Amino acid sequence: MPDAASYVTAVAARDMAAKFNRSDFSRWAARARATGGCAQPIHLRGTVEYRDPMTGALLHRYSTSREPNGNLRVACKTRRASRCPACAEIYRADTYQLVRAGLVGGKGVAKTVAEHPAAFVTLTAPSFGPVHSRREMAGGEIAPCRPRRNSAPCPHGRRVSCTARHAVDDHRLGQPICPECFDYAGAVLWNAHAPELWRRFALAFRRYAAKAAGLRVGDLREVLTVSFAKVAEYQRRGLVHFHAVIRLDGAGGPDASPPAWATHELLAAAVDHAAGAVKVRTVAASGVPAKTHAWGSQIDVRAISSSGELTDNAVAGYIAKYATKAAECVGTLDRRVRPTDDVAELPVSAHARRLIAECIRLSGISEFATLRLAEWAHMLGFRGHFSTKSRRYSTTLGALREARMMHNEREHPATTGRLPFEDDEILVIAHWRYVGQGLTPGEMLLTAALTGKPLPAIRGIP
Ligand SMILES: [Zn+2]
Ligand SMILES: [Zn+2]
Ligand SMILES: [Zn+2]
Numbered sequence: 001m002p003d004a005a006s007y008v009t010a011v012a013a014r015d016m017a018a019k020f021n022r023s024d025f026s027r028w029a030a031r032a033r034a035t036g037g038c039a040q041p042i043h044l045r046g047t048v049e050y051r052d053p054m055t056g057a058l059l060h061r062y063s064t065s066r067e068p069n070g071n072l073r074v075a076c077k078t079r080r081a082s083r084c085p086a087c088a089e090i091y092r093a094d095t096y097q098l099v100r101a102g103l104v105g106g107k108g109v110a111k112t113v114a115e116h117p118a119a120f121v122t123l124t125a126p127s128f129g130p131v132h133s134r135r136e137m138a139g140g141e142i143a144p145c146r147p148r149r150n151s152a153p154c155p156h157g158r159r160v161s162c163t164a165r166h167a168v169d170d171h172r173l174g175q176p177i178c179p180e181c182f183d184y185a186g187a188v189l190w191n192a193h194a195p196e197l198w199r200r201f202a203l204a205f206r207r208y209a210a211k212a213a214g215l216r217v218g219d220l221r222e223v224l225t226v227s228f229a230k231v232a233e234y235q236r237r238g239l240v241h242f243h244a245v246i247r248l249d250g251a252g253g254p255d256a257s258p259p260a261w262a263t264h265e266l267l268a269a270a271v272d273h274a275a276g277a278v279k280v281r282t283v284a285a286s287g288v289p290a291k292t293h294a295w296g297s298q299i300d301v302r303a304i305s306s307s308g309e310l311t312d313n314a315v316a317g318y319i320a321k322y323a324t325k326a327a328e329c330v331g332t333l334d335r336r337v338r339p340t341d342d343v344a345e346l347p348v349s350a351h352a353r354r355l356i357a358e359c360i361r362l363s364g365i366s367e368f369a370t371l372r373l374a375e376w377a378h379m380l381g382f383r384g385h386f387s388t389k390s391r392r393y394s395t396t397l398g399a400l401r402e403a404r405m406m407h408n409e410r411e412h413p414a415t416t417g418r419l420p421f422e423d424d425e426i427l428v429i430a431h432w433r434y435v436g437q438g439l440t441p442g443e444m445l446l447t448a449a450l451t452g453k454p455l456p457a458i459r460g461i462p
Helices: 004-020 025-034 085-104 111-115 184-212 217-222 264-277 312-323 350-363 366-371 397-411 441-451
Strands: 042-051 058-063 072-074 118-123 225-234 240-249 280-282 291-293 300-303 387-389 427-437
Touching: 004 025, 004 441, 025 072, 025 441, 085 111, 085 225, 085 240, 085 312, 085 387, 085 397, 118 184, 118 264, 118 312, 184 217, 184 225, 184 240, 184 264, 184 280, 184 291, 184 350, 184 366, 225 312, 240 264, 240 312, 264 300, 312 387, 350 366
Parallel strands: none
Antiparallel strands: 042 058, 042 072, 042 427, 118 240, 118 300, 225 240, 225 387, 280 291
């Protein structure tokens, strides 16, 4: 008897063959290429009219009715590799360019920015209970996880000790040694307040820099701009942490030299001070004790240079890689938890299930209502942005996208066909309607074959 996977594969192959034999296949294939191999394209219906701005005469009309199935497919542009590897790759490459431009110049940023003090900073969460972990010792050997020979058992009768040297893919990594001892409420509330901790960190950083220069904080911007680009990443224990590039510029931003007192040493001291100084308090409610949330003690500040231990290219690469990951890397969902979902049945790890359940539980307590924890349960409470940058850091993703779109439209004028006139002299009237999203398994296989882009996981196909 055929198993489920070969059944799904056979259905996908039949679906693929049917698509291939259709008369509009070449048009379909051209769109699959134009979306860059997007695995979950958005389907639009509508028209675009090009009119003479003086006379109103119709010069050209594009309608999706001539497209396969009457739909135009456009790329989803997600940053999440688990949903669409092709679009996430574009997002990663753009983020790399954006971060790199802020370190070495280019994309409209002066090359002299490379001389400004810049550091790669990691701010982590504190401990909410011992978890299985993997640490590499000097020399590359893996240290035992948490050896405690004579530790008393925890209140749940477990010895909070683990002598395993965990492999990188060990599913126990990040899972609590005693789940009953793990402070789930604390962990979820910390995730929910991480964006606020970052905001307070950035303020404390500026206050420290101002004080060091003998200025009032309000006057700092007259001489110094603190620019940053940051990404959030989940650790396996389900807590978010931040990686950031922090750079010191003059008052005009990346094109202006910072004052002489704004050194690497000042930058490092300001990070240390600000990370240790900021706190957010949450009140006691319904059995959850009052808590003070702060950064964990593992704070890392490393100077970035073009040739030293930590190069600008390496930093741009790290940040870009983290930017396409989301909470699903810790074994949670890559979508919202719906009110109809049974949390016990969700395909997630035991630890993620408890974090999700805790979000839902705390969402019912009025003191935590503003945190919208049920809505953000799949993110384990974190509702911030994954990658953000200050206005003056470098270029924007929007600008990079627009440059690429202009290039693509010149290369494959797929939407409109070649226009018989210069496009800046005309009036464009567009009407679009969203009609759906996604590809059938067969279309997905064909898209991957046509574009050479990786596939996301298809349910039922290993
Ligand atoms: Zn996509
Ligand atoms: Zn362990
Ligand atoms: Zn315990």
